[in-house]
Amino acid sequence: MSAARRSSxxxxxxxxxxxxxxxxxxxxxxxxxxxxxKRLATVGELADWEELREAGRVIKDRTMRSLDRHLExxxxxxxxxxxxxxxxxxxxxxxxxxxxxxxxxxxxxxxxVKSLTTDEIGLNDALAAAGVDAxxxxxxxxxxxxxxxxxxxILVPAIHRNRTEIRDLFRRTIGDAxxxxxxxxLAETARRHLRERFxxxxxGISGANFAVAETGSLVVLESEGNxxxxxxxxxxxxxxxxxxxxxxxxxxxxxxxxxxxxxxTGERMNxxxxxxxxxxxxxxPREMHVILLDNGRTRVLADAVGRQALHCIRCSxxxxxxxxxxxxxxxxxxxxxxxxxxxxxxxxxxxxxHAPSLPFASSxxxxxxxxxxxxxxxxxxxxxxxxxxxxPRAERRAFAALAWAFADRRxxxxxxRLARLGRGLGRLGPLRGWTASRELPxxxxxxxxxxxxxxxx
Amino acid sequence: MTAAREEILGAVREAMRGASPEYGxxxxxxxxxxxxxxxxxFAERVAEYRASVVRAAEHxxxxxxxxxxxxxxxxxxxxxxxxxxxxxxxxxxxxxxxVLDRVDAVITGCALAIAETGTIVLDAGPAQGAxxxxxxPDHHLCIVHASQVVHSVPEAxxxxxxxxxxxxxxxxxISGPSATSDIELERVEGVHGPRRLDVIVAE
Numbered sequence: 001m002s003a004a005r006r007s008s009x010x011x012x013x014x015x016x017x018x019x020x021x022x023x024x025x026x027x028x029x030x031x032x033x034x035x036x037x038k039r040l041a042t043v044g045e046l047a048d049w050e051e052l053r054e055a056g057r058v059i060k061d062r063t064m065r066s067l068d069r070h071l072e073x074x075x076x077x078x079x080x081x082x083x084x085x086x087x088x089x090x091x092x093x094x095x096x097x098x099x100x101x102x103x104x105x106x107x108x109x110x111x112x113v114k115s116l117t118t119d120e121i122g123l124n125d126a127l128a129a130a131g132v133d134a135x136x137x138x139x140x141x142x143x144x145x146x147x148x149x150x151x152x153x154i155l156v157p158a159i160h161r162n163r164t165e166i167r168d169l170f171r172r173t174i175g176d177a178x179x180x181x182x183x184x185x186l187a188e189t190a191r192r193h194l195r196e197r198f199x200x201x202x203x204g205i206s207g208a209n210f211a212v213a214e215t216g217s218l219v220v221l222e223s224e225g226n227x228x229x230x231x232x233x234x235x236x237x238x239x240x241x242x243x244x245x246x247x248x249x250x251x252x253x254x255x256x257x258x259x260x261x262x263x264x265t266g267e268r269m270n271x272x273x274x275x276x277x278x279x280x281x282x283x284x285p286r287e288m289h290v291i292l293l294d295n296g297r298t299r300v301l302a303d304a305v306g307r308q309a310l311h312c313i314r315c316s317x318x319x320x321x322x323x324x325x326x327x328x329x330x331x332x333x334x335x336x337x338x339x340x341x342x343x344x345x346x347x348x349x350x351x352x353x354h355a356p357s358l359p360f361a362s363s364x365x366x367x368x369x370x371x372x373x374x375x376x377x378x379x380x381x382x383x384x385x386x387x388x389x390x391x392p393r394a395e396r397r398a399f400a401a402l403a404w405a406f407a408d409r410r411x412x413x414x415x416x417r418l419a420r421l422g423r424g425l426g427r428l429g430p431l432r433g434w435t436a437s438r439e440l441p442x443x444x445x446x447x448x449x450x451x452x453x454x455x456x457x
Numbered sequence: 458m459t460a461a462r463e464e465i466l467g468a469v470r471e472a473m474r475g476a477s478p479e480y481g482x483x484x485x486x487x488x489x490x491x492x493x494x495x496x497x498x499f500a501e502r503v504a505e506y507r508a509s510v511v512r513a514a515e516h517x518x519x520x521x522x523x524x525x526x527x528x529x530x531x532x533x534x535x536x537x538x539x540x541x542x543x544x545x546x547x548x549x550x551x552x553x554x555x556v557l558d559r560v561d562a563v564i565t566g567c568a569l570a571i572a573e574t575g576t577i578v579l580d581a582g583p584a585q586g587a588x589x590x591x592x593x594p595d596h597h598l599c600i601v602h603a604s605q606v607v608h609s610v611p612e613a614x615x616x617x618x619x620x621x622x623x624x625x626x627x628x629x630x631i632s633g634p635s636a637t638s639d640i641e642l643e644r645v646e647g648v649h650g651p652r653r654l655d656v657i658v659a660e
Binding site for chain 2: 027030031034035047048051052054055058059062064065066067068071072081087088089093137138139140143156157158159162163166183184186187190191194195198199215216217223224225226228229232233243250251253254255257258261265267268269270271272273274275276277278280282283284292294298299301302304307
């Protein structure tokens with residue numbers, strides 16, 4: 001199975017299984033509603049939120065246009081500061097580089113910051129195969145690792161587990177028999193379990209939320225302090241960074257350090273953000289490595305419509321507002337990247353043939369695009385990918401036309417009006433095969449957009 | 458290794474061929490400077506993270522510190538002696554992590570603080586110490602001078618530019634004590650970083 005995929009089951013069949021899990025649905029409903037509420041409150045505090053979103057979008061768009069230059073600049077700056085930059089075309093290359101560094105330092109265990117990118121490349125398995133134990137130190141990731149489970153949400157990966165399940169797991173693994181299900185007791189258990197491992201670790205592994213080209217800086221946002229531990233205490237630090245994480249200038253962080261925490265946890269700021277720009281005498285790791293990872297990203301970049309998926313800053317706001325995600329949970333997507341962003345990112349990273357059902361895991365309601373802090377047009381990319389998915393030619397053509405219509409609002413509205421005039425025409429012509437087994441949707445007499453505009457006038 | 462580098466850079470160039478290198482002006486529509494009483498806002502926002510905040514006259518700092526900590530106190534180089542009460546036992550740099558793991562608390566200054574987000578920022582400058590100092594002990598006491606409080610995130614980032622460019626300084630943004638919401642989204646203070654954060658605003 002390819003890297004970003006966890007399961008080869010199609011979305012509809014995996015979703016059917018997940019929909020039967022009542023605990024999961026209850027936990028998820030509560031979690032997504034809570035984060036949605038917090039996010040709206042903290043976003044509402046900023047009068048310039050829309051300007052910040054536009055700035056985020058423009059910075060990402062501009063970065064991609066000269067990405068080669070920014071990558072070279074990052075390499076120059078980080079190297080000049082005494083760090084080492086490696087390049088990896090795919091998961092195997094990135095894993096091999098990491099394993100070689102760990103073995104060179106005689107490490108039998110490494111401590112890890114939560115990182116979707118290292119999940120994507122299957123780094124823990126590669127380290128295990130070389131006899132190196134990779135310890136996940138984020139609280140939720142630790143829970144999943146102890147239980148052999150996997151993430152269902154980008155921000156809160158163990159959100160499908162409740163406190164009683166976690167208590168039972170800890171009693172079996174790292175806690176004692178008297179442990180209760182009080183969250184602060186559970187957190188204390190994890191603290192004690194990991195503290196000695198932090199203090200003795202020789203090698204730390206991280207991803208990065210951002211990499212600043214100009215200054216050769218890496219940036220990690222987190223809450224618990226495990227990220228600070230992993231990036232400060234070991235002698236050696238290895239960071240696996242997707243090439244899309246670059247931003248050109250230091251000042252670009254003034255936009256993203258506002259957009260990301262508020263969109264992600266709904267906090268004004270996450271508890272800890274760490275920035276490092278190469279080794280510093282007497283403070284932190286003496287040896288620093290960055291592995292710049294492609295693993296399908298340049299292929300995504302080559303698609304003029306789909307490349308905006310690379311602008312994603314992994315906040316998970318689109319998961320929390322998605323009616324499909326809220327009901328199925330993250331596992332149904334069978335992907336490291338679940339939810340609406342996963343539905344456009346995974347099929348592109350892996351190739352559409354590996355995840356043909358994901359672009360259909362959406363009702364195209366548009367809530368994801370409105371929540372996205374960097375304004376990724378997720379519905380437009382979904383429809384674009386539907387047009388590329390393996391399926392009968394007529395259907396492919398219909399979705400290609402839809403994608404064209406979605407690309408421009410006026411076109412879309414004109415199309416809606418045309419559809420009202422042409423109701424029933426779909427039963428003839430090239431779509432005959434498709435409509436034979438499906439009801440063509442009723443097109444209302446007035447579109448929502450028309451209604452809204454008339455109401456306002 | 459160079460093969461991978463050349464191949465990735467080549468693929469990036471090929472993918473973006475025909476796209477104009479820069480599209481649209483650099484964004485500038487968002488706010489940079491804030492308005493209002495930054496120090497009051499800072500104190501209010503820090504407190505919302507369940508950190509304690511005390512506003513004190515500069516010459517009263519030592520007596521506030523005395524109220525907040527007892528026992529051994531890790532002290533970074535450059536910390537003004539006037540901030541330390543006679544009742545604590547200072548442990549000075551360099552301090553190994555094993556010792557840090559056992560001290561009762563650490564006291565530091567900061568590079569600046571951000572009012573809007575209730576954030577203190579360290580840049581490894583004087584009175585701040587190496588990063589482990591403010592991470593390993595369970596109690597962090599941070600002295601913020603009122604003149605160090607800026608209003609917004611953009612003001613803070615711009616003020617930190619020189620430290621990153623000229624000193625390649627590691628930067629740490631701290632907003633409240635360590636926390637997790639991983640269990641049913643219930644916030645729990647203190648997982649791996651200091652479980653207690655006290656901020657003294659000296660004016």
